[in-house]
Amino acid sequence: MNSEGGPTALSQTTSIRPARTFTANRALQQEEGLLFEIGRLDVTGVDLEEPAAFVPRLGGLERAGAIGLPGLSEPEAMRHYVRLSQKNYGIDSGLFPLGSCTMKHNPRLNEKMARLPGFADIHPLQPQSTVPGALALMEMLSHWLIEMTGMNAVALSPKAGAHGELCGMMAIKAALAARGEHERQVVLVPDSAHGTNPATAALIGFSVRSVPAGADGMVRADAVKAALDGDVAAIMLTNPNTCGLFEAEIVAIAEAVHEAGAYFYCDGANFNAIVGKARPGDLGVDAMHINLHKTFSTPHGGGGPGAGPVVLSAALAPFAPAPYLRRDGWGLRLVEDSAREGDHAPFGRLTAFHGQMGMYVRALSYMLSHGANGMKQASEDAVLNANYIRAGLSDLLSQPFGDQPCMHEVLFDDAWLKGTGLTTLDIAKALIDEGYHPMTIYFPLVAHGAMLIEPTESESKLSLDLFIATMRDLALAVKAGEKERFLSAPRLSPRRRLDETRAARQPVLRWKPRAPLPQAND
Amino acid sequence: MSSLRFTKEHEYVRLDGDIATIGITDYAQKQLGDVVFVELPDVGAKLERGKQAAIVESVKAASEVYAPLTGVVIAVNEALPDTPAIVNSSPLAGGWFLKMTLAHAGEMDVLMSEADYNAYVETLG
Numbered sequence: 090m091n092s093e094g095g096p097t098a099l100s101q102t103t104s105i106r107p108a109r110t111f112t113a114n115r116a117l118q119q120e121e122g123l124l125f126e127i128g129r130l131d132v133t134g135v136d137l138e139e140p141a142a143f144v145p146r147l148g149g150l151e152r153a154g155a156i157g158l159p160g161l162s163e164p165e166a167m168r169h170y171v172r173l174s175q176k177n178y179g180i181d182s183g184l185f186p187l188g189s190c191t192m193k194h195n196p197r198l199n200e201k202m203a204r205l206p207g208f209a210d211i212h213p214l215q216p217q218s219t220v221p222g223a224l225a226l227m228e229m230l231s232h233w234l235i236e237m238t239g240m241n242a243v244a245l246s247p248k249a250g251a252h253g254e255l256c257g258m259m260a261i262k263a264a265l266a267a268r269g270e271h272e273r274q275v276v277l278v279p280d281s282a283h284g285t286n287p288a289t290a291a292l293i294g295f296s297v298r299s300v301p302a303g304a305d306g307m308v309r310a311d312a313v314k315a316a317l318d319g320d321v322a323a324i325m326l327t328n329p330n331t332c333g334l335f336e337a338e339i340v341a342i343a344e345a346v347h348e349a350g351a352y353f354y355c356d357g358a359n360f361n362a363i364v365g366k367a368r369p370g371d372l373g374v375d376a377m378h379i380n381l382h383k384t385f386s387t388p389h390g391g392g393g394p395g396a397g398p399v400v401l402s403a404a405l406a407p408f409a410p411a412p413y414l415r416r417d418g419w420g421l422r423l424v425e426d427s428a429r430e431g432d433h434a435p436f437g438r439l440t441a442f443h444g445q446m447g448m449y450v451r452a453l454s455y456m457l458s459h460g461a462n463g464m465k466q467a468s469e470d471a472v473l474n475a476n477y478i479r480a481g482l483s484d485l486l487s488q489p490f491g492d493q494p495c496m497h498e499v500l501f502d503d504a505w506l507k508g509t510g511l512t513t514l515d516i517a518k519a520l521i522d523e524g525y526h527p528m529t530i531y532f533p534l535v536a537h538g539a540m541l542i543e544p545t546e547s548e549s550k551l552s553l554d555l556f557i558a559t560m561r562d563l564a565l566a567v568k569a570g571e572k573e574r575f576l577s578a579p580r581l582s583p584r585r586r587l588d589e590t591r592a593a594r595q596p597v598l599r600w601k602p603r604a605p606l607p608q609a610n611d
Numbered sequence: 612m613s614s615l616r617f618t619k620e621h622e623y624v625r626l627d628g629d630i631a632t633i634g635i636t637d638y639a640q641k642q643l644g645d646v647v648f649v650e651l652p653d654v655g656a657k658l659e660r661g662k663q664a665a666i667v668e669s670v671k672a673a674s675e676v677y678a679p680l681t682g683v684v685i686a687v688n689e690a691l692p693d694t695p696a697i698v699n700s701s702p703l704a705g706g707w708f709l710k711m712t713l714a715h716a717g718e719m720d721v722l723m724s725e726a727d728y729n730a731y732v733e734t735l736g
Contacts, residue, residue, distance in 0.1 A: 531672070
């Protein structure tokens with residue numbers, strides 16, 4: 090059993106109820122139905138002429154009745170989507186301290202560059218000779234990713250972090266197969282890992298062996314050595330780890346893994362903490378994904394699909410998936426064929442095309458606009474900001490591994506809530522009332538009732554001071570026994586505390602139309 | 612004499628003759644919070660001590676339930692999949708997970724007594 094979580098049922102005793110309004114709107118926070126609830130069949134935002142008489146060619150299979158799509162006038166359609174957008178909370182609305190997610194500002198310059206017609210208006214099926222600029226951009230991005238990580242090659246096509254893990258682990262599998270070592274079926278994963286690590290290993294047929302973290306939250310080389318044997322294919326390690334700590338024994342771990350004939354996969358989710366400070370290649374990493382939407386400021390969804398390029402060591406570079414960039418006598422080209430070519434022996438291909446061009450443009454725009462110094466400073470500021478929050482809260486909150494300097498994120502646990510009847514979840518809900526997206530909670534699992542806070546470098550000192558003051562106010566309210574404020578939270582949001590238990594036990598999985606509103610002429 | 616024994620992973624074993632009933636403890640259900648899903652092994656499945664026997668999922672966590680003993684599953688609690696809430700309301704009685712045979716009687720001896728388990732839980736805070 091692990092021992093996370095706690096009762097999440099609604100407080101039955103709460104005395105604080107929101108004021109009800111006639112419209113169900115709460116001041117300027119407006120309720121908004123689904124299109125099928127607010128649209129009408131007899132309304133349309135555009136006038137289309139009745140088509141001239143024509144002979145259908147559907148062999149009698151054409152629809153007989155009305156299609157039943159809801160119609161809205163243009164202002165109604167505008168209001169619908171604007172209201173929905175206003176329900177969103179994003180990095181453009183406020184501090185988004187979601188640990189391990191690196192919710193940093195997405196510079197507007199990135200957007201401007203991504204909209205240049207030479208990048209925005211091209212198609213993956215265009216002949217390569219018509220898109221030399223796009224290929225050159227991919228080459229430049231590859232160069233800087235390799236440079237910053239100290240690796241040998243990069244596979245650009247993976248679409249996200251977990252997809253990148255899959256790519257890296259498939260390259261490892263291909264390398265082992267090329268060595269004829271099919272008996273290596275075990276992947277070591279520390280218990281502080283992202284859940285995607287063991288999931289990735291299992292998906293491609295490895296079994297997972299857990300490596301316990303030491304009392305200080307770090308993985309010990311001795312523990313890794315004890316778990317290594319001839320069956321081990323690789324270790325998957327996150328650095329800095331999910332406790333916000335730099336794995337101090339990472340070089341010894343890499344050496345032990347290589348000595349045992351295995352590969353070292355590094356989860357690069359937290360790369361933002363070390364850009365310009367440490368190169369994974371120098372630490373002995375064989376493969377690492379880079380979340381462009383974290384470290385290199387491309388949007389986390391919403392603004393487009395993600396991208397998780399994977400950098401590879403010399404040992405794994407030949408197995409990078411197709412397509413890959415190659416500059417030779419033919420000039421710069423994208424090799425589409427996954428058959429062996431020269432020293433390349435791709436394990437196959439992961440995506441239909443070459444990956445997410447729009448994210449490449451944004452990431453390179455971030456790199457070039459910040460420069461080497463700027464990116465290094467961004468990492469330093471991210472670490473400084475996390476430590477500023479740690480220092481501002483360490484006397485009131487508890488840390489699972491003691492009060493020690495952290496990297497880009499600071500991990501608190503729920504020891505400080507002991508005996509109060511409140512849980513980590515209650516603190517997160519109360520933060521919503523204060524206008525903040527909550528921190529990551531109940532992850533990593535190695536900390537009891539974890540609260541993982543990552544402010545990123547985007548926040549000013551003023552912003553951090555307000556967040557710290559808010560957290561201090563909440564902590565003092567906890568200590569003063571103001572239970573109601575937490576158990577009933579969020580009180581001010583459009584929807585109040587959700588009944589997660591009922592949602593899981595009696596899920597409503599199908600939308601049903603509401604009863605129609607009474608019409609004036611009824 | 613109480614035949615109730617416990618593991619450090621918060622499973623309990625109630626021995627009745629040569630049939631062992633397995634479930635999770637009151638401490639475990641409190642830590643998990645509201646249980647929303649239970650996955651049980653098939654009757655006839657062979658369980659090995661320390662290996663996964665069942666899965667319990669609460670609103671906050673999915674967790675493995677380990678077999679405290681080696682043996683064969685002879686019955687599972689059919690009520691749990693539809694009403695997992697019994698694990699919260701009655702972990703040691705109606706909320707049992709499975710009944711199994713006991714391949715090695717000696718395995719009971721390495722489990723904790725109720726007093727030892729209660730003392731152990733105290734140390735967890």
